[in-house]
Amino acid sequence: MIHQVQRSTQVGRTTHSPKRRVTPIYAPGRRHPVGQVVGDAFIKHIAFSKHTLRSPRAIAFDVSTLDDAERAGAVVAEIHDTESRNVWTAPIALIRSKGFPVRRGFGNQWALTLEHWSRNGLQSEAEAREEQQAAKQAAASVVQLGLFGGGL
Structure with missing residues (x-):
């Protein structure tokens, strides 16, 4: 109502x-x-x-x-x-x-x-965890590219 x-x-x-x-x-x-x-x-x-x-x-x-x-x-x-x-x-x-x-x-x-x-007003635990996982995945991608002669 x-x-x-x-x-x-x-x-x-x-x-x-x-x-x-x-x-x-x-x-x-x-x-x-x-x-x-x-x-x-x-x-x-x-x-x-x-x-x-x-x-x-x-x-x-x-x-x-x-x-x-x-x-x-x-x-x-x-x-x-x-x-x-x-x-x-x-x-x-x-x-x-x-x-x-x-x-x-x-x-x-x-x-x-x-x-x-x-x-x-602080970030939720779930959002913080998702950001950490995304950062780890991005770092792993850079390492993997480096193994095959790509990357930075």
Whole structure:
């Protein structure tokens, strides 16, 4: 269920700033929103120790909330941990492509393991690992070319 309200935002010291649409996102059967879409971000505030999967370590969403957030214009999920103040971000397309279904008694959910999430703006573990593998493959190609008289 999507409800739309308008909220003005301030940037720096300017007195006139553009209004940004804020869209509350509700889970089925809930009276209070589980998050909101602000600009292109689906923002949720959670107590990380209580509201994440422990095995595997992952962040899960009710599928309907992801659908509603995308309809409201969200392309990225932004999870604010109220305990540590960490901010976890991932593109919703990545959540859908690399995620997995969760059915543990809390409705139809979709989750993404923590290795795919960026924490506090840093590169995700999965991205770092992919870059390291690409660098190793590139180095191996240069060595192999050298063996056959090519390369540098």
